[in-house]
Amino acid sequence: MLVKEELNRYNRQIILPELGLNGQEMLKAATVLVIGAGGLGCPVLQYLAAAGVGTIGIVDDDVIELNNLHRQILYNHTDIGLSKAKTAAAKLKLLNPHVAFTAYHERFKADNAINICQDYELVIDCSDNFTTRYLVNDTCVNLNKTLIFGSILQFQGQVAVFNHHGGPNYRDLYPAPPTENINCVEGGVIGILPGIIGLYMANEALKLICNIGENLSGKLMTIDALNNMVSVFKIAYEKHPEIAKPTAKTIKEIDKSTLDQWLSAEADKIFLIDVREDYEHEENNIGGVNISLYELSGSLASIPKNKKLVFYCQSGQRSKIAVQVLEGSYEGEVYSLKGGLLVHYS
Template identity: 45%
Template sequence: MLTSADRSFYARQISLPEFGTEGQQRLQEASVLVIGAGGLGCPVLTYLAGAGVGTLGVIDFDRVEISNLHRQVLFSVADVGRPKAEVAAERLGTLNPNIRLKAYTEALTPDNVLRLFADYDLIVDGSDNFPTRYLVNDACLLLNKPLVFGSIFKFEGQVSVFNYQNGPTYRCLYPVPPAEHEVPNCAEIGVLGVLPGVVGTLQAVEAIKVLTGIGEVLSGKILVYDALRASFQTFRFAANPTTRQERGLRADYGLQCAAPLATEIEEVTYDELLELLESENPPFFIDVREPHEYDRFNLGGENWPLKTLPQHLPELLSHPDIVLCCQSGVRSRQAAELLAKEFPEHSLRHLRGGVGAWA
């Protein structure tokens, strides 16, 4: 039930006849998980918290960097180096202390995605890479969760709602992931700071519409915003029945595609790795796959899954020469970039193509 304090806090939207106390009550009873506390996630989280979504979760394993601040408006210079999810939850708590906030500082993987999504009514994807987008889509399909999607590229943004009332999914629109080299990330091509603010706000609007039942949801349609031309266009697309036949998650979403990382990480071939491991001064070798993948086939070394890597940072202080591997080379590059931020003087290399290319 709405208290008198709630009615005062949300008075301006409650006064809308289409919204009213019923809409506010629905938001209060709803739960939303936002993927990523970056350029898109920050405005989504801010406006959903302000709107009064009862339970708001955010998952992001990354830490605040100085280059984030021109677009990720929940953070300040004093937050550099801190976990984004934790800082975001703190800020949102000061904005609206009447909602429940949950921060997850782990990477989203096939091993945890179903568990994390299970407790939420709606998922909002603010991720910036294709492996995560396909993983989020497939998990939402398996759990029958609606998904609010947003993406940005240079001066253009896209917004849509997938898996809404058995509607089209992300794979209906983009059935085949792009090749790794085809799509650069914002670190390589840049991003206008206000663009994710526009797109993230539109995502928040769609989330509120889904949760309250007002308006016409962007299901089966994708809204494209062009900042340079100040134009909005809406395109319709149909559902593909074959994309709704998924019965489980894929084994390794990193095998399909990945957005290139900001830091250049040296690669080694399989033969070069074996030579290094057999040398008089071998590097510290880490396999960042999950234990069940490691057990099937491995080259030795420490088995520290990517999501657990932050807890091992103290152990790496005394290992200035590190080589990492995974199944496809995607997670090992992510791990190397994470370590490069913590240990800029360390030598960091990873196995080109992962063990899957050589096994």
């Protein structure tokens, strides 16, 4: 329920027939996670807070530097050396005291991604590197979260909405990271560009939350600020029906002690599969082979027959989905490691 001060604060928004009082209440009830509080994150955060999004999480392990200030205009020179996430939350609270902020002064990594994301209904990727972008995407696919994506370099920017109601995800557009990773540090960026792209991202968020207008799901918008060119491309992709949240149907799970007993007593009868992405497997694993959940259905020929399959992942969610994927197509027993690595190996 909106209080009198909020009705006055958001008046110019509420009188829009497409939004109205109901839309403003939807914004207040919304939970949004913004990953990255830099060039893109600053305008996204400022406009989401100003619009009245009720709960906003901010993830960034970086501190404010002098060379940030030409484009990250939420900050000023007195903030140099301070945490971006914590400073952003404090400044935004002054902008709108009706919004709840949670600052995560930590790097978004495989071992905390699900824990951070799971309580938010919408994720906005404002990161500046491919490792984080792929991790954000894969986490959103795993948790069935809609993802708003943006990127900037020099005078060019991109905006898209991924994993929305069965739409494409980031890997459908960019299956693998490029061999060269040129970012703003090496390539530079005009200071105004993150404002332009960030505002489009914030606009997509408001439309998605309020279920109004046409969004960029299945499309990629590109903006060339140097030559004033805006293009929207349709993303070609194949649907991934096997990637869905586990249903209430019982999934066979085992705990660490049971797995240890099996490996000790009958290791030759157990086939262990890590269904995380390769970068997660390389960071830490408990053995076995690495077959991404998203490649599992096409990799059946490489899996031995008539063995006990045990799937594991970071939290136990993707491994439960893997059990469902193989159900009916594998002759042997199939299990998921309950709780994943976070519970048993952290």
